[in-house]
Amino acid sequence: MQSTADRIIEAAIELVSLKGYTAATTKAIAEQAGVNEVTLFRHFGNKRGLLRAIIQKFSYGPVLRKVVQEKVYWDLEKDLYHFFLEYQAYMMSIKDFVLIGFKEAGAFPEIDEEIANIPLEIKQELMNYLLEMSRKGKLIDTDVEAVAMALIHFNFGHFLSRARLGAKVTQLSTEQILKTNVSIFSRALTP
Numbered sequence: 001m002q003s004t005a006d007r008i009i010e011a012a013i014e015l016v017s018l019k020g021y022t023a024a025t026t027k028a029i030a031e032q033a034g035v036n037e038v039t040l041f042r043h044f045g046n047k048r049g050l051l052r053a054i055i056q057k058f059s060y061g062p063v064l065r066k067v068v069q070e071k072v073y074w075d076l077e078k079d080l081y082h083f084f085l086e087y088q089a090y091m092m093s094i095k096d097f098v099l100i101g102f103k104e105a106g107a108f109p110e111i112d113e114e115i116a117n118i119p120l121e122i123k124q125e126l127m128n129y130l131l132e133m134s135r136k137g138k139l140i141d142t143d144v145e146a147v148a149m150a151l152i153h154f155n156f157g158h159f160l161s162r163a164r165l166g167a168k169v170t171q172l173s174t175e176q177i178l179k180t181n182v183s184i185f186s187r188a189l190t191p
Helices: 004-019 026-033 037-044 047-058 061-070 076-093 095-105 109-135 144-165 174-189
Strands: none
Touching: 004 026, 004 037, 004 047, 004 095, 026 037, 026 047, 037 047, 047 095, 047 109, 061 076, 061 109, 076 095, 076 109, 076 144, 076 174, 095 144, 109 144, 144 174
């Protein structure tokens, strides 16, 4: 059975998808979830709290953290390929939500502020991994924040290209693109 909070989140996503952020009022969301508005406020505080919960639910940060903690080989090429293959699959599974977020973000600073937490979380996880690789002597002396940001930009750019344009730009598979880019990054970063 779905929790009340999950029903509210699901209703919010559905309404924002159909009507946009402004039209998806807390009252309409509560009705869609089958609860009263006070219940929504009790769970999330306000619409921004609900937005924060939605974004956190769909953030790749916790997924990456779990992958780094459970499935690391301490081999840069193998690990980066694994991280980013997971990232691409996850992002494609939520692409409609991500694209809606970008469509709405420019008009609502609170959406931008909450969305910014996602790459910040991913950056921190990648930096932690890269610092440990450096500590193990498996990474050249480099600015790990700059490396993490380059990796994020590459991956997010590829996701946006695939999500919006499909195979119109290239017929290469995601796997082929990832293998090539990870190989280039790995060769540049390995002592």
